[in-house]
Amino acid sequence: MSKRKGKETHMPIGECITQVQSILRARFCSQQLPERPKEMESQHKHLLELLRRTAVHGESNSVLIVGPRAAGKTMLLNSVLRELLEEKEVQKNLLQVHLNGLLQTDDRIALKEITRQLHLENVVGEKVFGSFAENLVFLLEALKKGDRSSSRPVLFILDEFDLFAHHKNQTLLYNLLDVSQSAQTPVAVVGLTCRLDILELLEKRVKSRFSHRQIHLLSSLNFQLYLGRVQAQLSLPDSFPDTKFAREWNSSVKTLCKDKAVEGVLQRQFNSSKDFRSLHALLMLCLSRVTVANPSIKPADLLDASSLCMADAKANILHGLSILELCLIIAMKHLNDTYDGEPFNLQMVYNEFKKFLQRKSRSIYNFDQPVVMKAFEHLQQLELIRPVDSSVAKTQHEYQLMRLMLDHCQIMEALQKYPQCPTDVRQWGMSAFG
Template sequence: MSKRKADDSHMPIGESISQAQTLLRERLCHQRLPTRPEGVASQHKHLLELLKRTAVHGESNSVLIVGPRGSGKTMLLRCVLAELLTEADVQKTLLQVHLNGLLQTDDRIALKEITRQLSLENVVGDKVFGSFAENLAFLLEALKKGDRSSSRPVLFILDEFDLFAHHKNQTLLYNLLDVSQSAQTPVAVVGLTCRLDVLELLEKRVKSRFSHRQIHLLSSLTFSQYLQVVRAQLQLPDATFPDSKFCHDWNASVKALCEDKSVEEVLQRQFNSTKDFRSLHRLLMVSLCRVSASNPTIKPADLVDASRLFSADSKTNILHGLSILELCLIIAMKHLNDIYDREPFNLQMVYNEFKKFLQRKSHSMYNFDQPVVMKAFEHLQQLEVIRPVDVAATRAQREYQLVRLMLDHTQIMEALQKYPQCPTDIKQWADSAFA
């Protein structure tokens, strides 16, 4: 091993960088699951016991995993399933059906997906069923290997569980929970949701068939643990990476990166806004793409730029590409908002405000005819910088249709600071307290 390391220690820098990027991209894009997620040992144990009772002992169950986005609901479930499937008997018999409320938007689509995932399309064929319940009962019956005791356990995972509550009559939820309550077929129904009030969305007949088991997840991660995760995600493995010298230098640079004050500020902002590691991975991925032969490590400036890119306001960015006339109209709207306390306004009011600005100028470089102003106003409406108050009220002349500005004071002033070669008098007009 040491001889191989010594031979490989002088690999071309480009090749080492390419290998490092490939390894880290795989790590960031296909996050490997921890054996046990930190801080959720009791929830892990509870869920594992529940699913084991279904998979091994044929006992039906239902449970909800509730927590904010990024708190680790899916990761917890996947870790439990990975541990459960290490048992040979479970691996052979347990069937899984994954449904998502964003994709299966009604019960008909959900039933087709259940049939597909259970590979029962040929069994169903052209059969016509009187109801959803009959169809589901037929599917579960088809899974039996003969007598009732040898029924294969089925795990139904309902992601975005609250969206299934909006289906007509909640038929899918009712039938799944009804089956899980009866002893006919071993079924486990696991719902994942962000909504704490999810039970209030369920009809009485559905709620009565739910076990009322809930597993709550709240992130208890500290910032120092978050920094350790960042460092672990960016470090290269000493034992297996081919170029030992590059690996040592890279890991030293990652340690220095995580101790840098500007990087710490960026990560602190990220941590305060979301503890979701998927967002962190996107941030690190952009920084990793900056690495090249001329820039062989991730620099603090790379992470700062990546953060700025992700935190950039899309509406503020739109303003950077506007013409001077369109920018003037937005400033006129800003002043109207200040004067009339964000009441809706029309093109004529904006034009009058713009003319007040022109009258204070001795030159006429911003003097535009009204049809040109109207065209610029319509362009702002197409960009959704302004929106009509009542879309249905199209009878009024265009210059008198009421609209609202969809930007606030901060966004406008930030855009003016970054606007390329913005004239000083326009900046002063925007800054003035009175139009």
């Protein structure tokens, strides 16, 4: 017993908390995932073989990894790349270009990013190219050291692949797949997407150059596995310097995951998104509450973090509206109820608001029409309402058709939480029809 005690090192609580923050923040911020995906051996083997043929033998390929969010598409690709780059020959030669449809929103931005990642800014310099294809071919030619056998293979990874299909003429996809099909440079194009109908989005000329290889993944994650992963994400490793603190921390995490209120929060999170990126955002908020005075994560911390993550941005905007703007939102709600969601205009909203004033005989809400119009415009700027057809410029502003971008529940919640909301306004909002 004394020997084991002698081996244990005890650190001040402040240093332990600093270490906890450092370890877990690194885990959440770098989106650390399991090194090897389970139950994906055949997909792993298939993808590894494809990429090895490009990296080692100079054979061009294209493949799509298709599956729902949190199915493990990125994890599968990363594990294959990790295994592939362990081979020295591959490590020296293989070039990688990572593009994301959410970031590279058009082909010009994508080409700029390809140039940056291949470190060819100096080679391109001030050169002017006639077309996208010429520019891309020039970039790939610049990588060559001699004949095809000595050309460095390039791996293009296109995350959110379906968004690239919305680029004008699908120029980027066409040229990448065209290069991968021709004998110019060894290129592998790997697309990651959630869309099962992705091939239907591709133009005929793009589809004809795609190999039609698809690797499908299905999410086998259930809530019990999800709970286990939450516990694993929050637990400290065996290598933690203070073993006693690590034991106590891991024990508190185990207790936390068994709490009924916490299970309810995590069940809602699981139902809304099984993606570990959103889970890491939630756990990061919990971790920010850990201090010397509060050296473990409590159920209340998780509940508060969940309410912040799940907060409805539009409902929060409603809390900051003026009484007039809130009245206009209620008038729109009643118009939606009466006319079954049909669009409305400012004049209709103003008439509905006047009906409320006549019933209540309250001069306190008696605003002139220009003031009401200004409030209406402010609601449009906040994007709580939007024009049905923004191209219609000739229509007078008060007769332009609009749609309410809020649902019934958001308005009801705002009325309940609105600070010092007048009783008659609340009652008007709660009533079935205006």
